[in-house]
Amino acid sequence: MPGLGDQQSSLTFLSFRQLGGFSLNPGFQQKGGFSIALSLSRYPTTTDPMVSPVATTGCKGLSQPRDSERAPPAGQKGRSLVKFANNSRRCTADPETNLKGTVKQARSDTIFPFNIHSRRKIRPAVKKRAAEPKAFSDAALDALWEQIDSLEPLMKLIPSSAREHEGAEEDEDGLMLLTRPLQAAEVAWISLYLRCVRVLTYDHDGDFPYRTVIGKLADYLEPSPLLPRLTSLTYRYESDSKVPHMIANLDTLLLICPTFQKLTIEGDASAHWTSRGNRDQKYFDVLPKMLPQIRDFVLNTDFTIPKLQFAAEFKHLRSLEIGVANEYGDQPRYLRAVTLQAMAGLRDLELLSIRPFDISAWASAPRIPGFPSLQRVHIAQGDDAGAYVLLSSVTSPFLSEIDITLESGEYHWKRDIAQSFTLLPTNFGISLESLTWSAVLPSNTQGFEEFKAHLLRPLLALPRLKYLDLQFFASLISSEWLVFSPQDAEEMSRAWVNLEFLSFFTDFSSFSLASLITLVLKCQHLIYLEIPTLLVDDDQIEMASHIPPINEPPRFLELRIRRAFRDSSSPHPQPVSACLHQVFPPLRIL
Structure with missing residues (x-):
């Protein structure tokens, strides 16, 4: 029977379970035709050059294994790695601690594998399979560190x-x-x-x-x-x-x-x-x-x-x-005018993110245009006046993303927010692709049609929009809601031909089933739609039942509805979800 150090041995993989201490036969150390590799956990356990995967390069009788020789053949790759995910922090981090002491701290099923390969007769197929666990071992070490x-x-x-x-x-x-x-x-x-x-x-x-x-x-x-x-x-x-x-x-x-x-x-x-x-x-x-x-x-x-x-x-x-x-x-959480002016002078700046600071407007100093290369603006917990000052200072023709969340407080939509929305198509109409805006409006907001005219209509002049997320909350107790008609949906679909994501989340607006279907049919690229309220009656259900199933162009549409109101005289009305699935088979209602 050939010995462990015999170069004619066919042994290619040797795994030790619960290794308590080890030594190599001196005769084996004199054989130059084998290599030993030891997989390590995140916290290494020894610097003994006989077991270190790096130190073997300088030891007599041992050589650094080639990439293809670090792992066992197919069928063994599941056992070729140390199971360190759950026990790495239990192992001592002191490199001089002996292996026996280290293993006592590890789990009982921890495997310390030694891959012993003869360099004379390794089939190409085995080499190819052997490289896979080694690559995974390197990836695991990279991930841990x-x-x-x-x-x-x-x-x-x-x-x-x-x-x-x-x-x-x-x-x-x-x-x-x-x-x-x-x-x-x-x-x-x-x-x-x-x-x-x-x-x-x-x-x-x-x-x-x-x-x-x-x-x-x-x-x-x-x-x-x-x-x-x-x-x-x-x-x-x-x-x-x-x-x-x-x-x-x-x-x-x-x-x-x-x-x-x-x-x-x-x-x-x-x-x-x-x-x-x-x-x-x-x-x-x-x-x-x-x-x-x-x-x-x-x-x-x-x-x-x-x-x-x-x-x-x-x-x-x-x-x-x-x-x-x-x-x-x-x-105080605010940025002075001189600070904004300094940022505006950054000629190569592409992303500016500010949170949670108010931006001081300067009335006495002339506004200095800047930000010539800006592509993305993020403001979190900011103020409306500061947002307007910042946006009005941007001269970049490349601005494609605006994400603004105003700090808690009640804003008058016409006085405080409309000026920024009017600015958007004027300054960024040919570049803006993503717009997120969130604010809390006064609880006594009146005139919803004016809200639609002053906030939503300017956005119709942004033809490149792909992502639109508007969140306005007014905490109203009123029967007067802002209702989006099929004509409104038709107008939005013509303006936003590239729209992929639309979230219009308010507590004072609603879509009818007819306007919802119109919007989805006309916005050919829409894959996600979020609306606060859906209003459904028998006439709309009847209308939808005559629309053939639509899946052109093929797309997977997600729909999120906060609440739905059904006005029906039927004792057993058809579920709204069934009606929607009939029109849009791939629809996923969240």
Whole structure:
């Protein structure tokens, strides 16, 4: 019987269940024709070069397995991966902990597979099938390490014998230090995980003590950055974070990765809010000089909004988002006119998102047109006057999406909102494809036909609309509703020939069955329709029963109706849903 180390052996896969400790026969180690691969969980368990998938490259008698040799043949691929989804956090993160101790912390059904393949006789078909589990294993590792919330998991990749913390761990002035040089196998093993990280949250108070170790690791990995695939970094600071330390940390961020393109700054006041005044301005002003590659900038802060003139120095800035972190504190939530003017000067800006701030209008200063490249505008919990000021400042011929939700409060539709709706076709009639607008109207709203004329009619001059979502609430107790007739539906379908999504959600309007059918028949691209109320009577049911089933062009239509009222003299009236399905067989009523 051939031995385990015999090159003529036909053994291609060996799986150990509940592995408690292992050793390799010295005779086997002298055989150069085999490879060993070990799948790892998110928190690696050992740096022993005999079991590390990276460290095997430098060991006598062992070589790094080829991609096609990392997994068992077909029929075994379900057992070729460590089952780490539910137990990865139970395993110790200390690389020097022995495997026996680690397995005791894992579930009893955890499999640590060893793939042992002879390189002499591997059939092409087996090679092809063997590549599939390996690819899945890489994808699983990437998914587990794609996003991390601090540097702590990276620090735990360093063997405990090679690191120590100087001072209290929660001390911002403390440091973590390396106590000995790292071996090449250890560095290679650590880099296996570093290359997976694409989204990182850097907590100033928690991660600042790691800055020295970051520098040392960067020296080992040079010329590659610490996290070569990093695309997005969130930097979080708090009330007591020191501005000089925040500025010093920018050098650390460059060591981590000098090419990430999305930067999020979070000023988190937590429950203990204290004002930082304007002392953070110096930090923000230096950002474009240190991080000129930034294309997407997000500022979520509970503290004073800095002057945003610095944002114009980001030469490649494409998106700007301004919001709050946890909404602690009692500072006023508004953007000054000078701030809006600074944003308007961003020539390459394509996305602007503001929440939840009022935008101060400036009556004394001349309005400065700007935003020449803007494509999308999002305002959440804003004010009507600020929305109008912002939209009237946009000169871009490319604006295709507007999403505005006004803060809680009652707005007079004619005085406060109609001016913005009148502006839309004038400034964006040839470009606007998506419009979302939500507001609460006064409970004494009167004159619904005027509402239709001043708010809805301007939108009929937006021929490129594909997505329209209007939500207006008035909390009315009245029998006088705004009713959309078949003629109204016909007019909308002629105006919005490209419409795919329509949600008109109010508590004071309704569609008749005839107007609903007309709208769906005429809007050839409509795939989703949401209406508040459907009114049905016997005459409309009779009319609909004579319409042949319609499925041209083929499409799947979803219909959401909040409530339906049926006026029928029949003791057993036909359900409205049955009538709708008769006309539109593929209809899905939500």
